[in-house]
Amino acid sequence: MGALSKSDIGGFLARQGILVAFVVFMIGFTIANDRFVDPDNILGVIRSSAILGVMALGVTFVVISGNLDLSVGSMMSFSTIVVLDLHDKIGPGLAIPVMFAMTLALGAFIGFLVGYLKLNSLIVTLGMLSAIHGLTLTYSGGKNMDIVDKEGTWFGVFGQGTALGVPIPILIFAILAAVLGMTLAKTPFGRKVYAVGGNGVAATFSGIRRARVVFFCYLMSAFCVATAGLIQASRSLGSQNTVGQGLELEVLAAVILGGASLMGGSGTIFKTVIGVLILGFIQNGLLLVGLQFYAQYVVTWIIIILAVWLDIAAKRGRLWSPIA
Amino acid sequence: MSDQSQGRPPVLRLANIVKSFPGVRALDDVSFSVMPGEVHALMGENGAGKSTLMKVLGGIYQPNEGQIFVDEQPVVMNTPMEAKAKGIVFIHQELSLAEELPVAENIYLGELPRKSFGRVDWEKLYAQTNAILKKLNVSFDARTVVGDLSIANQQMVEIARALTVDAKAVIFDEPTASLTDAEKVVLFDVIADLKSQGVGIIYISHRMEEIFRITDRISVLRDGQYSGTLTTADTDEDEVTQLMIGRSLDLSRNASHHELGDVALEVRDLSCGHLYRNINFEVRRGEVVGFYGLVGAGRTEIAETLFGLREPTSGTILLDGKEVRIHSPVEAIAHGISLVPEDRKGQGLVLGMNCRDNITLPQVDDLTAGPFVADGAEIAIFDLYRDRLDIRTPGWRQLVGNLSGGNQQKIVIGKWLSMHPNVLIVDEPTRGIDVGSKSEIHNLIRDLAAHGYAVIVISSEMPEVLHVSDRIVAMYSGELIKTFTSEEVTEDNLIQAISGIRSDSAA
Structure with a gap:
């Protein structure tokens, strides 16, 4: 083996850049603040990433099928507000299934528009982002939603409880990741999601019902959003109307960071989980080294750009090229 | 070679070019020259080194050894811009035009004529452009928006762009891939024109008919090595093929010698708007029916109807004597109809998926163990068709996008x-595929018929249709002109039928 040439290093960075950057960040954070590697801190990061993570699992399906879902943030607010409101009206045992049904209905509507009517997913879900926000505000009358008897309900278990010492949100995230990961990697449906996203026309020519596959991807996404909303509501037992605002971009960042292509056809649940953790740890690390909380929005954007750049660079095998 | 080139030095000469990549010698001592006013064909199977050679000529790769001469001056080209400045110009198969801009701006993109203060000199731009367009004898002008032009005319814009420099050698890479016959004629006129101006032309194509129609000499590459140059007038397809693949290709008539079975598919009075009208034909088990006609004659549209991609406006489809209605590919597949589509990469394959998954895609729902896809069953299917079709791939994990065109097509056929x-429809089975794989696919189609499949082959290549078919349906402008048996068909009566010339026998 000779010495590494400049292009070898460029190629390696292009392929593994996200991991390299992650390791560099982690080492930097550890040096800057020894609390970063504290087990409590690490568990805390994973726990607070769980909501984002659960949403990212569903969006992974949508992105691999070649579409986008920008509605998940405001849909999560909707789920949270609805379940909190219904909790006091019909009790938690009924509130949860009704909230899931309502959220799935929204997902089905988006799936119908994008799958069967073949409307552009960016336009549809960007529109739904604002439409669902309006729906939530109409539902709540603009007021914050709070459970009245916070001490007397078991509803807090999904957000605050632990099982065998593991926080329930982490458990939900892990189980859902395992189930959806198997669904995507091992089932006929998962295979069809890759085919539809990789080449929708060829999928149709192979007898795959493309519209139905896309429809179910959005349903999957809505199911994950409802689960995230449940965890969120259960954690704080009260919520603002805007609790999920901006999450759609963080979710997308995590999915892209994991290596799913925005063009569709590639990505895995495992990689998305890695993307979620990277995002969580970097945001946490930046807080610990003293970066102001609001600067995180900017940092998230920078990470997205970095991820997209590395995605393109990996395809052409070097960091920069004169031709696209 | 045209007379004027006698005694003049070559415009382009390659001497002992070697280009190696780690582990591969992509070009091994390649030498040939292009004379002024000559159309020089460059042929070779996929992977023979044509693309690498073109990249060397285009300044994208630098040769490890050897020298390129332009007008007998040694040249070194480090970028595509330098190659263009030396007078070596490419007309690519895939067009690279800004569709929203007018012709003139496309032609002078990056080099617009200027007036004071950097303003564009529009008058000069349009005048210069129209002067070039006039040479090409085209029907559009400098102000036409490129997106409004046909593919053939867009290609003319590319050619016009090539002519803005003092071109010594123009390289056409599969220029007729998406042209109709009428458009080809115009292209060939332009090539003849360039020739008469003393430009040297390298013409890359898989289509023998074109090669023999317009070229003066033919150089052949095989496995990265130069395997010889032939004078077109003194050679034939057989000799060229031998140089390319090291053996000759059997293109004889090939009607079935086995007994035909029952009628698998019958079509009665099928019409679809203006696309095709009153189509009647039948296909028996063990029979290959060829559909021949010009692009736009309605052949692909009939296939799409049978596969549930298009609703007919009237008429009936019978499978094994029973009338069926097919509204989607899902239903077509359930009825036992399969379609190997015309556009391999666009319609046939998911390029980013591996070989195995592409083959099993239509039946993935049925290959399960519990809720999961059964890995073993899938691999067994892949292995079976890899062996049966001789698909050359390192393994089932290989992404289909990394295979050669011939192997990709075999994946689609295997699928x-x-x-x-019950009925297999194959639309343009060998488009863009090298000669060796082509003959394998022809043999395969014949073999399928011998095993009792009912096969429809749609093709725009007459030798292919004649070679594989038991009967040939000739179509012209949406109408079925005549069905020929392999005994009665000749090249002449077939050409007449598909050109809309009704001979007595076709009435």
């Missing part, structure tokens, strides 16, 4: 054979 169809 549909694994469905055990």
Whole structure:
């Protein structure tokens, strides 16, 4: 083996850049603040990433099928507000299934528009982002939603409880990741999601019902959003109307960071989980080294750009090229 | 070679070019020259080194050894811009035009004529452009928006762009891939024109008919090595093929010698708007029916109707004597109809998926163990068709996008054979495929018929249709002109039928 040439290093960075950057960040954070590697801190990061993570699992399906879902943030607010409101009206045992049904209905509507009517997913879900926000505000009358008897309900278990010492949100995230990961990697449906996203026309020519596959991807996404909303509501037992605002971009960042292509056809649940953790740890690390909380929005954007750049660079095998 | 080139030095000469990549010698001592006013064909199977050679000529790769001469001056080209400045110009198969801009701005993109203060000199731009367009004898002008032009005319814009420099050698890479016959004639006129101006032309194509129609000499590459140059007038397809693949290609008539079975598919009075009208034909088990006609004659549209991609406006389809209605590919597949589509990469394959998954895609729902896809069953299907079709791939994990065109086509065929169809429709089975794979695919189609499949082959290549078919349906402008048996068909009566010339026998 000779010495590494400049292009070898460029190629390696292009392929593994996200991991390299992650390791560099982690080492930097550890040096800057020894609390970063504290087990409590690490568990805390994973726990607070769980909501984002659960949403990212569903969006992974949508992105691999070649579409986008920008509605998940405001849909999560909707789920949270609805379940909190219904909790006091019909009790938690009924509130949860009704909230899931309502959220799935929204997902089905988006799936119908994008799958069967073949409307552009960016336009549809960007529109739904604002439409669902309006729906939530109409539902709540603009007021914050709070459970009245916070001490007397078991509803807090999904957000605050632990099982065998593991926080329930982490458990939900892990189980859902395992189930959806198997669904995507091992089932006929998962295979069809890759085919539809990789080449929708060829999928149709192979007898795959493309519209139905896309429809179910959005349903999957809505199911994950409802689960995230449940965890969120259960954690704080009260919520603002805007609790999920901006999450759609963080979710997308995590999915892209994991290596799913925005063009569709590639990505895995495992990689998305890695993307979620990277995002969580970097945001946490930046807080610990003293970066102001609001600067995180900017940092998230920078990470997205970095991820997209590395995605393109990996395809052409070097960091920069004169031709696209 | 045209007379004027006698005694003049070559415009372009390659001397002992070697280009190596780690582990591969992509070009091994390649030498040939292009004379002024000569159309020089460059042929070779996929992977023979044509693309690498073109990249060397285009300044994208630098040769490890050897020298390129332009007008007998040694040249070194480090970028595509330098190659263009030396007078070496490419007309690519895939067009690279800004569709929203007018012709003139496309032609002078980056080099617009200027007035004071950097303003564009529009008058000069349009005048210069129209002067070039006039040479090409085209029907559009400098102000036409490129997106409004046909593919053939867009290609003319590319050619016009090539002519803005003092071109010594123009390289055409598969220029007729998406042209109709009429458009080809115009292209060939332009090439003849360039020739008469003393430009040297390298013409890359898989289509023998074109090669013999317009070229003066033919140089052949095989496995990265130069395997010889032939004078077109003194050679024939057989000799060229031998140089390319090291053996000759059997293109003889090939009607079935086995007994035909029952009628698998019958079509009665099928019409679809203006696309095709009153189509009647039948296909028996063990029979290959060829559909021949010009692009736009309605052949692909009939296939799409049978596969549930297009609703007919009237008429009936019978499978094994029973009338069926097919509204989607899902229903077509359920009825045992399979379609190997015309556009391999666009319609046939998911390029980013591996070989195995592409083959099993239509039946993935049925290959399960519990809720999961059964890995073993899938690999067994892949292995079966890899062996049966001789698909050359390092393994089932290989992404289909990394295979050669011929192997990709075999994957598509394997995909549909694994469905055990009653009727197999193959649309343009060998488009863009090298000669060796072509003959394998022809043999395969014949073999399928011998095993009792009912096969429809749609093709725009007459030798292919004649070679594989038991009967040939000739179409012209949406009408079925005549069905020929392999005994009565000749090249002449077939050409007449598909050109709309009704001979007595066709009436």
